[in-house]
Amino acid sequence: MRVLVTGGAGFIGSNLVHVLVGQHEVGVIDDLSTGHAENLHPSAWGRTMDILDERFPAAVAEFGPDAVVHLAAQSSVPRSITDPVRDWAVNVDGTRTVAAAAAAAGATRVLSASSAAVYGEPAEVPLGECSDTAPVNPYGSSKLAAEKALADELAGTGVDFASFRFSNVYGPRQDAAGEGGVVAIFCAELAAGRTPVIYGSGEQTRDFIYVGDVVAAIIASLEFTGTLSEAEPCGPAYNISTGEEVSVTDLANALRPVAGFYAPFEIARERAGDVLRSSLDSRKARAVFGWQPRVTLEAGLGPTYRWFARL
Ligand SMILES: NC(=O)c1ccc[n+]([C@@H]2O[C@H](COP(=O)([O-])OP(=O)(O)OC[C@H]3O[C@@H](n4cnc5c(N)ncnc54)[C@H](O)[C@@H]3O)[C@@H](O)[C@H]2O)c1
Numbered sequence: 001m002r003v004l005v006t007g008g009a010g011f012i013g014s015n016l017v018h019v020l021v022g023q024h025e026v027g028v029i030d031d032l033s034t035g036h037a038e039n040l041h042p043s044a045w046g047r048t049m050d051i052l053d054e055r056f057p058a059a060v061a062e063f064g065p066d067a068v069v070h071l072a073a074q075s076s077v078p079r080s081i082t083d084p085v086r087d088w089a090v091n092v093d094g095t096r097t098v099a100a101a102a103a104a105a106g107a108t109r110v111l112s113a114s115s116a117a118v119y120g121e122p123a124e125v126p127l128g129e130c131s132d133t134a135p136v137n138p139y140g141s142s143k144l145a146a147e148k149a150l151a152d153e154l155a156g157t158g159v160d161f162a163s164f165r166f167s168n169v170y171g172p173r174q175d176a177a178g179e180g181g182v183v184a185i186f187c188a189e190l191a192a193g194r195t196p197v198i199y200g201s202g203e204q205t206r207d208f209i210y211v212g213d214v215v216a217a218i219i220a221s222l223e224f225t226g227t228l229s230e231a232e233p234c235g236p237a238y239n240i241s242t243g244e245e246v247s248v249t250d251l252a253n254a255l256r257p258v259a260g261f262y263a264p265f266e267i268a269r270e271r272a273g274d275v276l277r278s279s280l281d282s283r284k285a286r287a288v289f290g291w292q293p294r295v296t297l298e299a300g301l302g303p304t305y306r307w308f309a310r311l
Contacts, residue, residue, distance in 0.1 A: 001024045001025070001066045001067060001222065002024065002025040002026075002027070002063065002064060002065045002066045002067075003020055003024045003025070003026050003027070003065060003066065003067050003068075003069060003222065004026075004027040004028075004029065004060060004063050004065035004067070004068045004069070004102075004107075005017055005020070005026065005027070005028050005029075005044075005068075005069045005071060006028075006029050006030065006051055006068070006069070006070045006071055006072035006098055007030055007035065007070070007071035007072030007073065007113075008026075008027075008028030008029070008030050008035075008039075008040070008041075008044065008046075008071070009028065009030035009032055009035030009036055009037065009039045009040050010030065010034060010035040010039070010071060010072075010075075011169070011171075011173050011174045011175060011211070012071055012113070012166075012169060012211060012214055012215075013028070013030070013035065013039075013069075013071040013072075014035070014036075014039035014040075014041070014173055015171060015172070015173060015211045015212070015214075015215050016069065016071070016214075016215045016218055016219075017040075017041045017044055018041060019215050019219065020219070021041050021043045021044055023219075024222075025045075026041070026043070026044040026045070027044060027045040027046065027047075027063040027065060028040060028041070028044050028045070028046040028047075029046070029047045029049050029051065029056070029059060029060070029072070030046075030048065030049075030072060031048060031049060031050040031051070031053075031072070032048055033050075034075070034076075034175065039173060045063055047059045051072050051090070051094045051097055051098055052089060052090065052093065052094055052097060056097060056098075056101060057097070057100070057101040057104060057105075060098075060101040060102060060104075060105045061101070061104065061105045063105075064105055064106065065102065065105060065107045066106075066107060066108060066109075067107055067108065067109040067110070067111070067222055068098060068102040068107050068109070068110045068111070069111045069218055069222075070095060070098045070099075070110060070111065070112040070113065071113045072090070072094065072098075073090060073091050073094070073113060073143075073146075074086060074087045074090040074091055074139070074142070075139070076139070077117070077137050077139045077140075077273075080137055080138035080139035080142065081137060081138060084138040084142075087138050087139060087142050088138070088142050088145070090142075091139075091142035091143060091145070091146050092142050092145045092146050092149050093149075094146075095112055095146040095149050095150050095153075096149040096150070096152075096153050098110070098112070099112075099149070099150050099153035099154050099159075099161070100153050102159065103153070103154060103157045103159045107159060108158075108159060108160060109159065109160045109161065109222070109228070110150065110154065110159060110160075110161045110162075111161070111162050111164060111218060111221055111222070111228075112146065112147070112150050112161065112162070112163050112164070113163075113164055113166060114143050114144075114146065114147050114163040114164060114165045114166070114237070115139070115140065115143045115165055115166055116165055116166065116167045116168070116207070116239075116241070116278055116280055117135055117136075117137065117139055117140035117143055118133045118135055118140055118143050118144040118147070118165060119131060119132070119133055119134065119135075119140075119165075119280075120133070120134040120135050120136040120140060120275070121134070121136060121275050121276065121277075122275070122277060122278065122279075125205075125245060125277050125278070125279040126207070126241075126243045126245075126279040126280055126281040127239070127279065127280050127281060128233070128234075128239070128281045128284070129165070129233060129234040129237040129238065129239055129284055130233050130234040136273065136275070137273065146163070147163040147236070147237065150163060150236070151229070151235075151236060154229075160227050160228050160229050161228065161229050161236055162221060162228040162229060162236045162237075162238055163236050163237050163238070164217065164218070164221075164238050164240045165237060165238065165239050165240065165241075165280060166209065166214060166240050166241070167206070167207035167208070167209050167239070167240070167241035167242070167278065167279070167280045168181055168182070168183075168206045168207060168208050168209065168278070169181065169209055169210075169211055169214050170183035170184060170208055170209070170210065170211065170300065170304055171210050171211030171212060171300060171303070171304050171307075172211070172303055172304055172306075172307035173211075173307065174211070174304075176188035176308070182206065182248060182251065183208060183251065183301070183304060184304075184308070186251070186252065186255055187255070187259070187301075187304055187305045187307075187308035187309075188308050190255065190259040190261050190305070190308075190309075191259070191305070191308040191309035191310075195263060195264075195265060195266050196252070196265050196266070197265065197266040197267070197268050198248055198249065198252060198265045198266070198267055198268070199268050199269065199270055199271045199274070200248075200269070200270030200271070200274070201249075201270070202247060202248045202249035202252070202265075202267070203247050203248075203249065204247065204248055204274060204275070204276050204277070205245035205246060205247050205248075205276075205277045205278060205279065206245075206246060206248070206251075206278050206279075207241045207242055207243065207244060207245065207246070207278055207279040207280050208242065208246055208251065208297055208300075209240065209241050209242050209293055210293070210295035210297075210299075210300035210304075212295055212300070213240075213242075213293040213294060213295050214240055216291060216294070217240045217285060217291045220285075220289050220290060220291040221238075221285075221289050221291070223289075224288070224289040224290075226288070226289075228288065228289070231284070231288045233284065234284075238282075238284055238285045238288070239280035239281055239282045239284065239285065240280075240282060240285060240291075241279070241280035241281070241282045241293070242279075242282070242293045243279060243280065243281050243282055243283070244279060245277065245278070245279040246297060251297070252265050254297055254298055254301055255301055255305065258301045258302055258305045259305055259309075
């Protein structure tokens, strides 16, 4: 299969490409805005290009994918607040452009990265795909609109599609700069010999999923022979997550033996806008295409910390 990965120089994309190249012909299109050139795989076809560039559809046609995994995005919540126009352009118009270019190039499936952010502050946990969506920031709004744009663009084309709502993904190659995930930030601080900061009580929960599990979900869905977009419940939406709630304090404690750090973490005032609880039920992905998370937090933190510590 020929698989095109947008955002293949980023955190999730580069982990995916490194596994895919052994199994398929792989292409990457990435503008390197947050991704890194050293993440690019030497065996993959590649173009450094913005998905909004007018030459993008021709580049997709040149590679000629059977499937497109669309991971390129403006993926920072704070940046979505300071520049909501760019956030909407990349995430919504960009997803529409990717879907149209994929269909025009003859691809038969488009898998697009969505986010737990589409749900906002959950009324219940764990959240299912049919739970209410009420994003609380421009990033969540653009990811939700991107799901709709993907469905609108591919309706009636015969191209299968899915929007994968990732929970909090962590693992090697995550960027701890700016607003990286809490695991990346804790690992980077500990690896640099500094004491990490917990904001608020530490009782706020997240659903941490290892990047290797996310890669396995994408590959399982690429190989699925049915129609992802029509599966019940709630069609093309799939939670890719563990379904478990882990508090930030529990995360800090799980990291202690991995990093050999036993002093107290620093405590700072709670940050406005942080969701208090988060956990997504991923049983639909298991029922439809046979994927389930396999890597426990304890098992995933080892390779993650070692990558940050360059061990
Ligand atoms: N990491 C997480 O916890 C998480 C959670 C939920 C959803 N997601 C989504 O998963 C996807 C991948 O996230 P990530 O964590 O790997 O982020 P990332 O920032 O590491 O990767 C995004 C990649 O897309 C590229 N890119 C950005 N804008 C582009 C554009 N206009 N044209 C071409 N390339 C562009 C970047 O250079 C980068 O390499 C994103 O869609 C993100 O919103 C991530």
